[in-house]
Amino acid sequence: MDLTFSESERAFRDELRAWLDSYDPGSEPAGDEDAHYAWRRDFQRALADGGWAAVHWPVEYGGRGATIMESAIFFEELARAGAPLPANVLGLLLAGPTIMSWGTAEQKDRFLAPILTAEEIWCQGFSEPDAGSDLASLKTRAIRDGNGWLISGQKVWTSGAQYSKWCMLLARTDPDAPKHKGLSYFLLDMEQEGVQVRPLRQITGESEFNELFIDGAVASDGQLLGGLGNGWKVALTTLMNERAGLAFFLQVRLRQLLDALSAEVAAAGMLDDSGVAERLGEVHLRAEVLRLTAYRGLTATEKYGQPGPEGSLTKWMWSQTNQQLTELAAQLLGSSALRAADRWAYELLRARGNSIEGGTTEVLKNIVAERVLGLPRAH
Amino acid sequence: MRFELSDDHREIGRVARELLAVRAPMSALHEVAVTGEYDGALWGEMVSLGWPGIAIAEKHGGQGLGAIGLAVLLEELGYACAAAPLLSTATAAAAIQAYGAEEHRARWLPGLAAGETTAGIGSRDLAADADGAAVAVLIDGDRAELVPAPATEPFRSIDPARRFATVRGDGEPLAAGAADLVRAAIAAELVGICQRALDMTVAYVKERSQFGVPVGSFQAVSHRCAEMLLHTESARSAAYFAAWAADADRERLREASALASAAAAEAGRLVTGSAIQAHGGIGFTWEADVHWLYKRAQLDIAMLGGARRHLIALGRIAGERAAAR
Numbered sequence: 001m002d003l004t005f006s007e008s009e010r011a012f013r014d015e016l017r018a019w020l021d022s023y024d025p026g027s028e029p030a031g032d033e034d035a036h037y038a039w040r041r042d043f044q045r046a047l048a049d050g051g052w053a054a055v056h057w058p059v060e061y062g063g064r065g066a067t068i069m070e071s072a073i074f075f076e077e078l079a080r081a082g083a084p085l086p087a088n089v090l091g092l093l094l095a096g097p098t099i100m101s102w103g104t105a106e107q108k109d110r111f112l113a114p115i116l117t118a119e120e121i122w123c124q125g126f127s128e129p130d131a132g133s134d135l136a137s138l139k140t141r142a143i144r145d146g147n148g149w150l151i152s153g154q155k156v157w158t159s160g161a162q163y164s165k166w167c168m169l170l171a172r173t174d175p176d177a178p179k180h181k182g183l184s185y186f187l188l189d190m191e192q193e194g195v196q197v198r199p200l201r202q203i204t205g206e207s208e209f210n211e212l213f214i215d216g217a218v219a220s221d222g223q224l225l226g227g228l229g230n231g232w233k234v235a236l237t238t239l240m241n242e243r244a245g246l247a248f249f250l251q252v253r254l255r256q257l258l259d260a261l262s263a264e265v266a267a268a269g270m271l272d273d274s275g276v277a278e279r280l281g282e283v284h285l286r287a288e289v290l291r292l293t294a295y296r297g298l299t300a301t302e303k304y305g306q307p308g309p310e311g312s313l314t315k316w317m318w319s320q321t322n323q324q325l326t327e328l329a330a331q332l333l334g335s336s337a338l339r340a341a342d343r344w345a346y347e348l349l350r351a352r353g354n355s356i357e358g359g360t361t362e363v364l365k366n367i368v369a370e371r372v373l374g375l376p377r378a379h
Numbered sequence: 380m381r382f383e384l385s386d387d388h389r390e391i392g393r394v395a396r397e398l399l400a401v402r403a404p405m406s407a408l409h410e411v412a413v414t415g416e417y418d419g420a421l422w423g424e425m426v427s428l429g430w431p432g433i434a435i436a437e438k439h440g441g442q443g444l445g446a447i448g449l450a451v452l453l454e455e456l457g458y459a460c461a462a463a464p465l466l467s468t469a470t471a472a473a474a475i476q477a478y479g480a481e482e483h484r485a486r487w488l489p490g491l492a493a494g495e496t497t498a499g500i501g502s503r504d505l506a507a508d509a510d511g512a513a514v515a516v517l518i519d520g521d522r523a524e525l526v527p528a529p530a531t532e533p534f535r536s537i538d539p540a541r542r543f544a545t546v547r548g549d550g551e552p553l554a555a556g557a558a559d560l561v562r563a564a565i566a567a568e569l570v571g572i573c574q575r576a577l578d579m580t581v582a583y584v585k586e587r588s589q590f591g592v593p594v595g596s597f598q599a600v601s602h603r604c605a606e607m608l609l610h611t612e613s614a615r616s617a618a619y620f621a622a623w624a625a626d627a628d629r630e631r632l633r634e635a636s637a638l639a640s641a642a643a644a645e646a647g648r649l650v651t652g653s654a655i656q657a658h659g660g661i662g663f664t665w666e667a668d669v670h671w672l673y674k675r676a677q678l679d680i681a682m683l684g685g686a687r688r689h690l691i692a693l694g695r696i697a698g699e700r701a702a703a704r
């Protein structure tokens with residue numbers, strides 16, 4: 001057991017810090033979602049120019065071939081520097097690794113490089129109006145048409161679809177097969193007649209996510225990933241990367257938020273009140289335990305390869321802690337934290353999505369019970 | 380950064396798990412509960428394996444495996460819920476080794492390592508195995524003291540498989556940090572207690588059927604088990620961090636030990652209580668062994684001083700750190 005960074009890990013961190021110090025992202029655009037997105041895109045381009053866009057990708061695909069631990073350091077440093085989340089986060093963390101796992105040489109050649117530079121943004125088209133937690137029951141159909149595929153159906157909650165060139169699309173290719181077997185995973189071009197994107201307004205007032213109306217959209221065989229009828233397995237690769245990889249970044253962001261709250265509470269002299277100290281201590285405890293557990297998970301992933309179902313545990317811990325933290329902020333900071341433009345007001349509302357996005361907490365508990373503890377399937 | 384036990388530490392845990400499963404089954408606790416006496420032969424085996432001196436330096440006759448070695452061993456002690464003065468002796472010895480004066484070490488450690496003497500651990504009001512001990516290490520908040528030949532008044536607690544007493548007599552202070560080390564060790568035992576409660580519960584709810592299906596297929600039950608896992612793993616992450624800090628980064632021990640104490644106190648309460656609930660009526664009987672875990676957890680949590688004081692300390696640490704930025 002060694003909880004310090006090794007010499008090479010420290011060198012990696014210092015080099016990155018120096019780069020981050022030299023990059024000035026400018027001030028975060030407020031109020032305008034498109035300007036905000038453009039700001040994140042600029043940041044990712046700069047990262048790509050500096051060779052920092054996808055440190056965890058192998059060198060042959062334009063990454064740095066960084067170890068898992070170095071990727072963790074990367075996200076820690078990004079959060080510490082107050083840097084934006086790179087625009088193409090779903091491409092970098094979900095689509096890229098899924099294509100590397102399942103793609104043909106041609107697919108890797110075609111799709112990976114533009115992910116790095118944020119030239120082509122990706123979104124994830126899994127959920128449908130009638131298929132959320134029960135994802136495998138999805139109805140979007142892909143029908144054989146000559147040498148390609150014709151796709152029709154509806155997707156919902158598709159984050160970032162308005163900026164996306166490509167969509168990780170799960171569709172049914174065989175309606176007669178058992179529900180998990182009849183699915184295929186497409187790399188769908190969003191820039192075509194057959195795909196319409198309509199923004200949905202969230203409880204925060206913004207529109208991160210969208211509805212997708214797909215009507216006779218086309219895809220070629222070269223856009224089928226991982227083989228016909230294998231979509232469920234490919235989708236699981238995406239979901240595992242989502243719960244394990246993204247969670248690490250978010251866990252670091254949570255720490256930043258907690259530091260901000262702690263500073264405000266300390267400055268207001270509120271920590272003399274042991275009741276306040278106790279409640280802040282509770283969130284501090286959860287945030288630290290999450291960080292430690294995430295590092296245990298990374299060590300295990302480093303040793304055994306793919307992230308395991310334990311990622312569900314950290315995703316669940318993260319969403320719970322972020323909700324507890326933002327609610328504590330609202331309670332301790334009083335009405336100022338509830339003004340529409342206040343940062344804490346936004347965080348409070350946004351946190352409600354945490355226990356729904358990427359698998360609801362109830363579904364994650366099912367996964368933990370069945371896959372980690374080996375309990376019989378719930379009903 | 381490598382957050383996992385080394386092969387050597389894992390091996391200590393494996394050996395302890397196997398030995399205790401055979402030599403200290405929970406069925407043996409029924410007799411201890413009647414006689415109030417530990418099994419001397421079991422303690423003899425622990426001594427012959429060098430367990431009391433796991434964290435004592437080789438120079439004083441121990442194994443020199445540090446706080447991590449101690450944590451791994453105590454986790455297994457908790458898992459077995461074994462009746463033996465091991466938590467007390469090995470932890471007191473670790474505290475004297477790391478935070479005692481040289482004369483303390485020379486005077487107490489060789490005897491403890493050799494199993495010729497035992498030690499007590501806890502506080503003035505609640506000391507485990509202090510009766511008949513050569514020395515006791517007692518904590519009170521951030522302070523720790525060493526009481527030679529403690530004068531004791533034994534009492535029966537709700538955990539009949541561990542011997543408790545109150546302690547009188549003069550003490551000599553141990554250096555700052557000793558109390559944190561002691562709590563980190565108790566937290567490690569609690570992790571094992573939780574793991575056992577979880578394992579027993581998972582096994583039971585797979586077997587037990589109602590309404591024609593295993594009760595573990597009801598979400599109210601399976602989600603409870605998932606919560607038990609979450610708390611157990613949280614406590615484990617914090618306990619290992621504290622053990623590591625005790626060995627490798629003492630500046631972080633205060634915070635790490637508060638994290639471990641608070642996480643273990645919370646987990647111990649929730650996980651062992653949940654175990655009884657998930658066992659139904661059987662879980663409420665003296666015969667089914669889940670209650671030993673609940674009881675030991677309650678006493679361990681009391682020795683930690685409960686969760687609240689640690690949470691308050693952590694809140695203030697978070698505030699100080701953020702303000703210093």
Ligand SMILES: Cc1cc2nc3c(=O)[nH]c(=O)nc-3n(C[C@H](O)[C@H](O)[C@H](O)COP(=O)(O)OP(=O)(O)OC[C@H]3O[C@@H](n4cnc5c(N)ncnc54)[C@H](O)[C@@H]3O)c2cc1C
Pocket residue numbers: 123124125126127129131132133134156157158159160209353354356357358359360361362363366598
């Ligand atoms: C901010 C945000 C961003 C998102 N981004 C994307 C995206 O980019 N791409 C995408 O494909 N999807 C996205 N989603 C969708 C998300 O994955 C789904 O909302 C989620 O999987 C839940 O599905 P649902 O909304 O249909 O809820 P339902 O499945 O209808 O669930 C309703 C309630 O029932 C509970 N429930 C359902 N099944 C069970 C069960 N078996 N056991 C116990 N309880 C159960 C749920 O926990 C929930 O509380 C996003 C969601 C949010 C909030």
